[in-house]
Amino acid sequence: MSEPFEPKIIAFVCTYCTYAGADLAGTSRLKYAPNVRIIRLPCTGRISPMFILKALQKGADGVLISGCHPGDCHFTHGNYHARRRWMVFRALLEFIGIPPERVKYSWISAAEGVKFAEFINKVTEDIRKLGPFEQYTQLIEETEAAASL
């Protein structure tokens, strides 16, 4: 019964950098925590804050968002726009009471397979320590909508 808690984490990544970075981590045979479900998007600029809410709504314990370093965006400035949006959204989540430790942002390039593996491991460890996002899962249970993760 007392299985250790395994967090469910959703990662929204851009296809040109972080997804390629994840690929590199894979082809380099780097081991990293299997708790992360990766969702590939064209650009960080495509990551609507709704995605983050949707992930939580479906029972995620944590959300990761990652894309190209500033200046490296395939679309030249998608990540600059995303950065502003995150800053505002982060403050909003914090004010509403969703701990910022559960939503993490990073820049990982296609060459940073090691950084990707380390990032995933670190965040998984941190969220494992925090435990399940009980306050939010309670909301989900109240609605009797089964979490589909």
Place this chain on the structure above:
Amino acid sequence: MSIEEQYRTRAKELLAGGAVKMVIGYGKGTTGERRRPIFITSPDEVERLVLDEACITNLSGYLVSEGLLSDEKRVAVFLRPEGVRAVNILAAESQLDSDQLVIFGFDVVGNEIKALKGIHVEEFADVIESLKESAPGVAKELLLEKIESMSPQERFSYWQGEFAKCIKCYACRQACPMCYCRRCIVDSNQPQWVNTSSHSLGNFEWNIVRAFHLSGRCVECGNCDRACPVNIPLRLINHRMAEEVLGTFDHFAGTSKTQEPVLASFKKDDSETFIL
């Protein structure tokens, strides 16, 4: 002559001369202390206009009513400084042409009505600038301080309690001059981003999204707060976001009609301390 009288006379002249096709102002409400928006198209009706300290609603939202400005005729409107800011934002977001407006500017200081000079949005730049100057010094609301000193868990519980009251009537959206989308995100059902039922999960999502869409755009006119039938402190969230945007990007919403929307622009050196 009182300001009310002056503005009535001016409205009469404008309507009689055909300079404007409509005056949007305040009239008597259902009770003595209430005012309601009225839409006057004939010079004989100007006596219905009322201007006193109870005129608090921001009327700028009516300007984006479908078809109102599309005939390129002019419309006169009673606006407080927040209203002028709202018009600036609407103009910056290409929702209206501010040259079509004749502004009857006024402000309420204590119990007194003060006329603001000017008929075009540009002429109110100084008033708005002084609002910006005083914004950071605004006596921090007690409740805001209380919420900020809470732990994330306590904050979550606090908002859970508040949002539990929400009945998803969307009065906040209807009252807001900034919520002009023909199709709101909650009306979209494929994909359905926000749970439409008024259970706590759906309420959380709705209120978060609403606040996010207003970040950097809200002028804190308080229309949403007054419209809310269950008294959720909506303005507080918007106020917190306005503070954030002002502090991080030095952006004060609605300073001019050419101001770039804060979330549709960027600087290469925006701070990013939280990005790993």
